[in-house]
Amino acid sequence: MASTQHAGEIGVLVDHVPLRDLLVAFMKVSTRAWGGGSSTVYMMDEELVRRGWITHGQFALDFGLSRLVPGINLLSMAVMVGYRLNGPLGSVVSIFGLMFPASVITILLTAGFAEITSNAFGASLVRGAVPVTAALTFAFAFQTGREIIPWRERRVMTLMLLYVVGCFAAVAIYHVNVVWPILCGAAGGAFLFRPSPPHPGKDR
Amino acid sequence: MSFFSLFLVFLKASMLSSGGLAPLALLREDLITNSGVLTDGDFAQAVAIGRITPGPNGLFVLSVGFYAGGLPGAVAAALAVMAPPFISIGLVHVHRRIAGRPWVEGMTRGITASAIGLLSAVGYSFITPLLSAPASIAIFALALGVLLFTKLDALPVLLIGAAVGVGCYLVGIPLA
Numbered sequence: 584m585a586s587t588q589h590a591g592e593i594g595v596l597v598d599h600v601p602l603r604d605l606l607v608a609f610m611k612v613s614t615r616a617w618g619g620g621s622s623t624v625y626m627m628d629e630e631l632v633r634r635g636w637i638t639h640g641q642f643a644l645d646f647g648l649s650r651l652v653p654g655i656n657l658l659s660m661a662v663m664v665g666y667r668l669n670g671p672l673g674s675v676v677s678i679f680g681l682m683f684p685a686s687v688i689t690i691l692l693t694a695g696f697a698e699i700t701s702n703a704f705g706a707s708l709v710r711g712a713v714p715v716t717a718a719l720t721f722a723f724a725f726q727t728g729r730e731i732i733p734w735r736e737r738r739v740m741t742l743m744l745l746y747v748v749g750c751f752a753a754v755a756i757y758h759v760n761v762v763w764p765i766l767c768g769a770a771g772g773a774f775l776f777r778p779s780p781p782h783p784g785k786d787r
Numbered sequence: 788m789s790f791f792s793l794f795l796v797f798l799k800a801s802m803l804s805s806g807g808l809a810p811l812a813l814l815r816e817d818l819i820t821n822s823g824v825l826t827d828g829d830f831a832q833a834v835a836i837g838r839i840t841p842g843p844n845g846l847f848v849l850s851v852g853f854y855a856g857g858l859p860g861a862v863a864a865a866l867a868v869m870a871p872p873f874i875s876i877g878l879v880h881v882h883r884r885i886a887g888r889p890w891v892e893g894m895t896r897g898i899t900a901s902a903i904g905l906l907s908a909v910g911y912s913f914i915t916p917l918l919s920a921p922a923s924i925a926i927f928a929l930a931l932g933v934l935l936f937t938k939l940d941a942l943p944v945l946l947i948g949a950a951v952g953v954g955c956y957l958v959g960i961p962l963a
Contacts, residue, residue: 689850715948
């Protein structure tokens with residue numbers, strides 16, 4: 584049964600998408616989206632919206648919601664979308680479809696890495712890639728900060744930046760168990776990082 | 788480590804983190820610092836593989852699982868990362884009630900801020916072994932610049948880094 588939403592609105596356009604179609608759609612994404620999370624998001628959106636199952640608005644909403652769930656956000660998105668499109672079974676099929684081909688490729692590549700790195704030429708390939716990996720980690724942290732930190736809320740922004748630096752120092756220098764910064768961030772954030780109330784007269 | 792122990796390690800990391808590379812810090816603590824099962828080199832390779840292969844970045848945990856326990860380790864990691872996302876079904880139902888509440892937004896921000904700090908700490912641990920080789924540091928700096936200031940994807944940057952590594956090998960420049 585199709586609902587009445589249009590493409591630009593938040594909404595699920597089709598109910599009870601056949602499980603086979605869901606599986607094919609997510610396996611297609613899982614096979615094609617080389618290069619990690621960014622390409623996966625792009626191809627998921629392309630696949631789900633072009634098939635006319637959900638709107639771009641719904642995709643964006645679920646993308647935001649998935650960040651509230653522990654674990655890999657894109658797997659949470661697959662579960663949410665699958666659930667919306669065909670209930671609990673749809674969620675299982677969707678996450679399986681997104682996981683399976685990519686997992687097989689990842690495991691095969693990992694197993695091959697031992698062979699590749701056992702000779703000098705292969706080892707030099709990896710030695711060149713390792714500094715890039717370090718750069719990717721910093722770039723990801725920087726880009727996440729750029730998106731997540733509320734730069735216009737000066738008090739919250741300052742507190743969050745201080746907390747980021749504190750977490751870094753606690754773990755990198757003082758080797759604090761990493762669970763504590765996360766739990767303290769959640770508990771403290773509920774009080775200290777709340778969105779600042781809009782300035783009177785500026786919210787119109 | 789046994790299959791079940793590895794499953795619990797990955798489940799804990801998955802439950803206490805949010806985002807692709809966020810479990811890195813927790814996994815590093817359990818598999819390197821506390822147990823010595825893996826090395827920083829294993830981790831760096833696992834992250835590199837995760838960024839190349841299709842699917843979410845977080846699938847690097849399968850590589851970590853493979854290094855820690857072979858195919859069963861990778862399966863343990865896969866099963867562990869598939870569990871937490873099902874919490875999102877409950878979220879779909881309660882979202883309308885809690886969305887927009889300031890404390891929810893604040894809590895999300897707090898978790899994300901801690902993740903940024905922890906990720907930076909992981910990056911720091913990757914850099915430390917590179918300090919002995921100026922060429923490795925140069926590759927790091929150039930790659931970071933490219934990633935931050937251009938729209939080039941991770942895959943070509945990784946491939947260029949690997950090619951530079953081969954070039955350094957051929958001309959005799961040491962890399963860490």
